[in-house]
Amino acid sequence: VGDQLDRWADPPLLVLTSLADEPKHGYSITQDVAETMGVRLSAGTLYAVISRLEARGLIEPLESDDRRRPYRITAAGARELARQSERMSRVASLATERLRAYLGWAGA
Amino acid sequence: MRDPATPPRATMMPRAALALYPPSWRSRYGDEVYALLDESGGGVRAIASVAWHALPAWIRPPRHLYDRPARMRASLATGLVAWSFLVGLGLVFAQLTQFQGYRPDGHPVIAWSYLVFDAALALSVLAAGLGGLPLWLLMLRRALRERRRRNTVYLLLPLIAPAAYLVGLRVALQFGAGPQGVSPSWFGIIILAGFAAAGGLAAAAIGLSLWARGFTGYQQHTVPGVYLALVVATAAVTAVSAARGARAALASDAPGTAEANRL
Numbered sequence: 001v002g003d004q005l006d007r008w009a010d011p012p013l014l015v016l017t018s019l020a021d022e023p024k025h026g027y028s029i030t031q032d033v034a035e036t037m038g039v040r041l042s043a044g045t046l047y048a049v050i051s052r053l054e055a056r057g058l059i060e061p062l063e064s065d066d067r068r069r070p071y072r073i074t075a076a077g078a079r080e081l082a083r084q085s086e087r088m089s090r091v092a093s094l095a096t097e098r099l100r101a102y103l104g105w106a107g108a
Numbered sequence: 109m110r111d112p113a114t115p116p117r118a119t120m121m122p123r124a125a126l127a128l129y130p131p132s133w134r135s136r137y138g139d140e141v142y143a144l145l146d147e148s149g150g151g152v153r154a155i156a157s158v159a160w161h162a163l164p165a166w167i168r169p170p171r172h173l174y175d176r177p178a179r180m181r182a183s184l185a186t187g188l189v190a191w192s193f194l195v196g197l198g199l200v201f202a203q204l205t206q207f208q209g210y211r212p213d214g215h216p217v218i219a220w221s222y223l224v225f226d227a228a229l230a231l232s233v234l235a236a237g238l239g240g241l242p243l244w245l246l247m248l249r250r251a252l253r254e255r256r257r258r259n260t261v262y263l264l265l266p267l268i269a270p271a272a273y274l275v276g277l278r279v280a281l282q283f284g285a286g287p288q289g290v291s292p293s294w295f296g297i298i299i300l301a302g303f304a305a306a307g308g309l310a311a312a313a314i315g316l317s318l319w320a321r322g323f324t325g326y327q328q329h330t331v332p333g334v335y336l337a338l339v340v341a342t343a344a345v346t347a348v349s350a351a352r353g354a355r356a357a358l359a360s361d362a363p364g365t366a367e368a369n370r371l
Contacts, residue, residue, distance in 0.1 A: 026144040043144050044157030047137050048164065055170035067143035 011049045014039055016058065016073060016081040023062055023072035026050070053077065121155045128162035130182075132173040180243045195344075198225050265313035273306040300344060 018024060018032045030041050041049075050071065053059045058077035062070045073081070122145050126138050145154055166182070169175075201221065244263065251259040277298065 026140055027147040030144070030148065042157035043141055043148065043154045044159070044161035046144070047141055047158075048161045051133065051137060051165070051170040051173065055172045067139040068147075069140050 010039070011041060011045055012053055012058075013081070013084055014041065015046070015049050015053060016077055016084075019059060019071060019073040020078070020081060023070040025064070025068040025070045027068065029071075119150075121152075122150065122158070125155045125159040125162070128159055129165050130169060130173065130175065131178060132175045133165050133169065136173060194225075194228060201225060262313040265309060269306040269309045269313075270303070273302045277302060 014033050014037055015029055017037070018029045024032060026043075026046055030043075030046060034040050050059065054061065054071075056076075057074055058080055059071045060074050062072060064070060122142060126134055126141060129138075141158060145158070148154060166179075169179075248260065248263045251263060
């Protein structure tokens with residue numbers, strides 16, 4: 001799953017991150033991602049991502065009385081998000097460390 | 109922002125964008141996408157994004173929405189549509205190059221274009237045949253297994269009707285034509301009308317067999333309709349080429365033509 005998730009780039013991770021604290025429906029996800037992560041997800045991208053994440057069991061739909069169906073992250077989704085965020089943390093740490101060395105060497 | 113509990117607006121653009129998706133995807137997520145477009149105010153960019161993502165939904169559908177028979181029917185219909193477009197394009201090209209004073213042999217680009225068109229047509233015939241064959245065989249095998257005689261006949265008619273027409277045409281030409289044969293125009297008319305009749309019969313048979321197998325909706329109309337268009341377009345190309353060839357052959361036999369051709 002991890003390798004396939006990498007190929008989708010960021011939107012699946014943004015959606016999983018948005019659902020990590022509480023269930024949300026489509027519009028709430030786009031609002032949350034825009035406000036907290038600064039990325040605007042279009043309707044087409046969002047539902048392409050939701051259908052993939054649902055197919056892989058990383059999120060699941062909840063019952064709803066109106067047309068807005070909320071989604072919540074599953075245990076598998078939480079594990080996947082933890083793995084991806086750990087990898088991103090390692091990359092960020094490494095980037096910061098090497099950047100500091102580079103800036104020190106360059107005399108900046 | 110609109111109240112999400114209210115029914116979706118029947119605006120044309122979101123409807124058209126969602127119509128591009130596979131039916132299973134649309135029935136699962138359609139209402140939610142409508143709600144999101146309503147809440148976010150829609151807009152051309154949002155709708156364009158929805159339309160754009162229909163392509164991957166067809167090419168790589170999510171596992172839980174995979175609909176094998178629908179995909180086969182859609183592939184068949186798309187293949188036939190593409191083929192009919194190609195044949196139509198060929199007709200336009202033949203009209204422009206053969207009847208507007210150009211001589212195909214005299215211009216290398218036009219001669220090469222004919223070769224490219226012939227190769228593309230042959231490949232597309234092969235692809236359409238191979239693409240539609242599994243569905244046809246599946247339906248035929250089921251009809252034979254369930255001993256549905258009428259269904260079996262419907263499915264075999266696309267083969268029987270053109271074959272019967274060609275045999276009938278051969279017999280009619282053998283015994284009915286005069287010493288000079290039929291004129292190029294009549295030859296074209298016979299080809300065109302005969303293929304159209306045989307194709308119409310076969311298209312009706314395909315439609316009936318789809319209906320008998322419980323397929324309804326756009327597939328039932330699209331597949332036979334496209335098949336009929338395909339047969340008529342192919343017949344038209346054949347008729348135009350045959351009439352043109354026959355006319356050229358007759359002209360070359362006429363007195364003084366050899367001299368004219370040398371000029």
